[in-house]
Amino acid sequence: MKLPYNMRLSALGERQQFYESFNLKKSRSWVGRKLVFAVIIGRHSAIYPAEYVKDKDEPLIIDNYHTLKDVHIQILKFLPEGVYYDRNYYKDFSLCHSYDLRKAWTWDNFLGQQLAFDLDPENVDCPIHGPSQERLAKGWGLGFCETAFKITSTNTVQLYDELKKNYTDVRIVFSGRGFHIHVFDKDTKILTRKERKAIASRYQKYGIDPWVTNGEMRLIRLPYSLNGLSSRVVLPLTVSEVAEFNPKHGALPFFV
Numbered sequence: 579m580k581l582p583y584n585m586r587l588s589a590l591g592e593r594q595q596f597y598e599s600f601n602l603k604k605s606r607s608w609v610g611r612k613l614v615f616a617v618i619i620g621r622h623s624a625i626y627p628a629e630y631v632k633d634k635d636e637p638l639i640i641d642n643y644h645t646l647k648d649v650h651i652q653i654l655k656f657l658p659e660g661v662y663y664d665r666n667y668y669k670d671f672s673l674c675h676s677y678d679l680r681k682a683w684t685w686d687n688f689l690g691q692q693l694a695f696d697l698d699p700e701n702v703d704c705p706i707h708g709p710s711q712e713r714l715a716k717g718w719g720l721g722f723c724e725t726a727f728k729i730t731s732t733n734t735v736q737l738y739d740e741l742k743k744n745y746t747d748v749r750i751v752f753s754g755r756g757f758h759i760h761v762f763d764k765d766t767k768i769l770t771r772k773e774r775k776a777i778a779s780r781y782q783k784y785g786i787d788p789w790v791t792n793g794e795m796r797l798i799r800l801p802y803s804l805n806g807l808s809s810r811v812v813l814p815l816t817v818s819e820v821a822e823f824n825p826k827h828g829a830l831p832f833f834v
């Protein structure tokens with residue numbers, strides 16, 4: 579995995595330092611509602627606390643908690659490479675614990691899903707290194723170059739401007755690699771799978787990940803958490819900040 583801008587994996591001790599002073603309340607306020615959280619311990623980084631070797635690859639769901647402090651304790655226990663939240667809305671959170679949330683779309687406890695777009699530099703065609711499919715075949719995986727990143731930030735600004743014609747509450751987050759665009763307008767919560775698929779294909783030209791937009795992938799990185807694959811903070815940005823944003827100097831955690 580080749581990364582530009584001096585991005586690198588975070589060591590376990592760095593994850594620990596970061597999450598010791600982590601303000602989960604700030605993340606929770608940004609989303610603005612009660613959340614189901616999830617962590618991925620070591621799927622892409624292959625860095626994980628030894629006792630979680632069996633759990634390192636799959637998302638571990640944190641839904642059975644009373645206060646955010648309980649969640650914080652869990653995060654400090656797992657020291658994950660990534661922290662996520664579930665974009666789904668549920669009637670009764672206490673039922674989530676005993677249900678396979680991957681099947682949430684057909685569950686009667688399911689109320690809808692927050693609309694989101696995921697723009698990653700490995701998904702755009704690069705004038706220097708070739709189309710994304712070709713780079714993937716060459717084994718680039720999650721790697722990318724500065725040119726692909728700049729194309730991704732331009733695409734993000736354009737997609738944001740286009741979405742603002744239809745929606746009011748549209749927010750951009752640097753994901754630690756590319757960008758997420760979150761749409762919080764209430765009427766988008768109840769869009770059907772079919773409608774989401776249509777939205778995903780309408781905006782596909784911007785290099786979005788259709789699985790996030792069409793509802794298949796419900797988890798998204800939690801704002802202000804650490805992206806342990808790049809050692810960058812998952813950071814909300816205004817649209818004008820996105821145009822100027824340079825990940826070499828921006829969104830650095832204190833240990834970099």
Ligand SMILES: [Zn+2]
Pocket residue numbers: 704705706707708722723724725726
């Ligand atoms: Zn390139």
